[in-house]
Amino acid sequence: xxxxxxxxxxxxxxxxxxxxxxxxxxxxxxxxxxxxxxxxxxxxxxxxxxxxxxxxxxxxxxxxxxxxxxxxxxxxxxxxxxxxxxxxxxxxxxxxxxxxxxxxxxxxxxxxxxxxxxxxxxxxxxxxxxxxxxxxxxxxxxxxxxxxxxxxxxxxxxxxxxxxxxxxxxxxxxxxxxxxxxxxxxxxxxxxxxxxxxxxxxxxxxxxxxxxxxxxxxxxxxxxxxxxxxxxxxxxxxxxxx
Ligand code: SAM
Numbered sequence: 001x002x003x004x005x006x007x008x009x010x011x012x013x014x015x016x017x018x019x020x021x022x023x024x025x026x027x028x029x030x031x032x033x034x035x036x037x038x039x040x041x042x043x044x045x046x047x048x049x050x051x052x053x054x055x056x057x058x059x060x061x062x063x064x065x066x067x068x069x070x071x072x073x074x075x076x077x078x079x080x081x082x083x084x085x086x087x088x089x090x091x092x093x094x095x096x097x098x099x100x101x102x103x104x105x106x107x108x109x110x111x112x113x114x115x116x117x118x119x120x121x122x123x124x125x126x127x128x129x130x131x132x133x134x135x136x137x138x139x140x141x142x143x144x145x146x147x148x149x150x151x152x153x154x155x156x157x158x159x160x161x162x163x164x165x166x167x168x169x170x171x172x173x174x175x176x177x178x179x180x181x182x183x184x185x186x187x188x189x190x191x192x193x194x195x196x197x198x199x200x201x202x203x204x205x206x207x208x209x210x211x212x213x214x215x216x217x218x219x220x221x222x223x224x225x226x227x228x229x230x231x232x233x234x235x236x237x238x239x240x241x242x
Contacts, residue, residue, distance in 0.1 A: 028078035059128035068119035104177040115165030116181035120146030136165035164240040182238040
């Protein structure tokens, strides 16, 4: 009887402590979203929009960013900055994740390709809004950790793959939207080919030690390409043999 009471007590304490920890993250996440909205307002001249779509705000307010960063960095998870995730790579700044997602103009019927899975956080944000997300990562250890995190969190509409994302993922093309989360010297032709007419791509373009710009690419219904420079940014390079 005494043992049962102790067991119940321990269960109560652990549920209380875990709930308390998750509760703290909920508040911190709310603060992060407010910071992003303020920053979007002050950079609206670059972005060509005053505020983020509600679907993007909701996704940023829902996805637990702390689950995508290494344990020792969780206390910083809701600060508006990139964080190291190992192997010389980073989880992107929340403001940048929100802006890139917003510029893709995706909805519940969209099929999206992501190049550079990293932690899996951006894929989760996309999966909250889109129908299907396909994501490619070149570093197999990162791909494995991201796949595990996304599975644990219950995402069923994300497919992950290890490989060189420069070449896209032909098997599921064409895509309504493509997002590249590493900087490329130019826009990879295979990705342009795998973009649906009427589709959008967002990609940082520029060398690693030079200025990079976030570029919004549009393919019109006749297949013609137009580009618009959005913001100066700083991303890790898109690696590979190309
Ligand atoms: N989207 C990620 C997230 O939410 O955590 C952040 C991505 S991090 C800034 C860029 C990622 O692109 C790194 O994980 C890197 O290994 C990956 N990467 C670089 N070159 C790549 C390539 N050719 N194909 C696929 N992934 C690549």
